[in-house]
Amino acid sequence: MPASRYARVAIFAGAVVLVQLATQVAGKPFYLTQLTMAACYTLVAAGLSLLMGYAGQISLGHAAFFAIGGYATGLLTTVDLSRLRGRAAVDLLARARILVARPDLYGGEALSVHPWAALAVALALTIGVAFAVGVPVLKLKGHYLAMATLGFGTIVYSVVLGTERFGAADGIGGVPPFPLAAGLAVGGARAGRVANYYAAWGLVALALLLLSNLVESRVGRALRSIHGAEDAATAMGVDVGRYKLQTFVLSAVLAAAGGAFLTHYNGGIGPGEASVMKSVRYVSIVAVGGMGSLWGTVATSATLTFLSLRGYFGTLDDAVFGGVLVLVMLFSPEGILRFDARAALAAAVSRIRRGEERA
């Protein structure tokens, strides 16, 4: 039913506005910073929800795609090519405004890739990597798929952690703001806090619109048939391999977009974003929100990630995600509740509580 689909996006948009107004009224506008960051992670969770819930494929390596997006934009927008001025290729790129000059730390002038061009490269790179990884990995099933994606995540983590060029343990810093539109840039400036909040959640809304349309379409039905019974789907003429791969790549692109946004917003990215624990977090968010429930995943992601970023879980941060994961999978493997549009975003909190009581 297309009507309810658009109604849900509208309710979602309403909730986003309400939350912003609430922070205003409560006099806590600084909450918007964590809420904006939560939106970036929600992009990953939404894509993973499609992959896990609809296509039935687990990925323990999605933090790697987040990191690829973030590191690629971070590296390209901070790299200094001014020493290569005079070379034909570099001058051509500079004239095309793909390379732009910006002041460097020492008052000189650095020549770096324009953020939009960097984003394009980052997304293209992600698509390439997702294809290269997805083709062999998605042939595997069960434990093998889980371990292979976990392995991919581990490789990316050790590479960003062990490579000087990527800042090793310090990561990349000094990433310039991302010029979104006239007078609006994604960055750490306090003036742009509200605008960035809307930009981030607007991006999530767009992704949700895309994903929910996809889910309700021919593709969505094909994906659900794969989840239900892969052999039967094949027999019915569903090109199982292609659908799995496309879903994998789409979810990877969403993750990379989230990573790129967060890198510009925070002005940098560290190797922690690629860690295995981050990947597990995304999986637990999808599990709690309900496998195959896009809206449940978004509500859970927004709530859990915000609470985590605000530090409500203290040193138990990872333990909370692990505990929630185990509880949900033990007692209600299909997610705590099917998402009810009227119950809206606020329901996520009570769901978690209910899940714990049942334990």
Add this chain to the structure above:
Amino acid sequence: MSIELLLQYLVAGLTYGTIYAVVGVGFNIIYHATGIINFAQGEFVMLGGMTAVTLHRFVPLPLAVAGAVVATMIAGALIEMTFIRWLSRPSVLRMIVITIGISILVREGALLVWGESVRSLPYFTGDEVTSLSAGGVHVSPQVIWSLATCLAIVAFLRFFFRHTSVGRQMRACAANREAAALCGLATKNLVTLSFVLSAGIGALAGCVVSPITYTAYGIGSGLAIKGFTVAILGGLGNSTAAVAAGFVVGVLEAFSVSLLPAAYKDAISVTILLGILFFRPSGLFGSSELARLEAR
């Protein structure tokens, strides 16, 4: 590279190889009994090492090691009884996620109890500088301890599974759980026992290599990936081959350090894992009929 240096790398690789081998064997025991890959396998090694270090403050070393092994076995039984025993026909995806969750909980629990500091047991015989020399190669007695323990574990398991009644019951349970239950075997208890065994050998290995490799709360997940690599390399379910595969991975890793930045060391075994999964999922030593790629 001189021949001495080559042998030295070989010895280092074998040492790390023992622990990968034992984790891989642990994977096999539980997989055999339940069809579950227990992602929390590495945590048993960590628990064993950490408990032994704590116990050693109060009791002599052999008692501390024995106590740690028993404590970890109890932990293994508790984990199985709390999280797994009462699930009826859980899907593979569900079991993966649950065991990952368990590993996080155990790790975070260890962080609360023991903190972030890196610990180690004292050397069983001699100390850090004691070494046995043979042909220009220096070998710490602890390396001998590790290798001997690993071989003893494998010999024990072989004997246990072939010549004891309980071991045979476990094999029956692995071969066909329903038939075993119909024959009157307490299959649920046998599954618990598989967790206990697997926890016990993990803990023992964790104690023996602790003086060389050190122990910290976070070592479990890395060991789990490597142990899985080893189990796959040997062909899932084949414990003798897993030991051989453990040494192969350990030695490859040790040599990689001489060629690549040390930070990439962990990526080596994972690359091996991916290569095996993509090209030869039945393992190096397994026959292709044995490959059971299908998730149950």
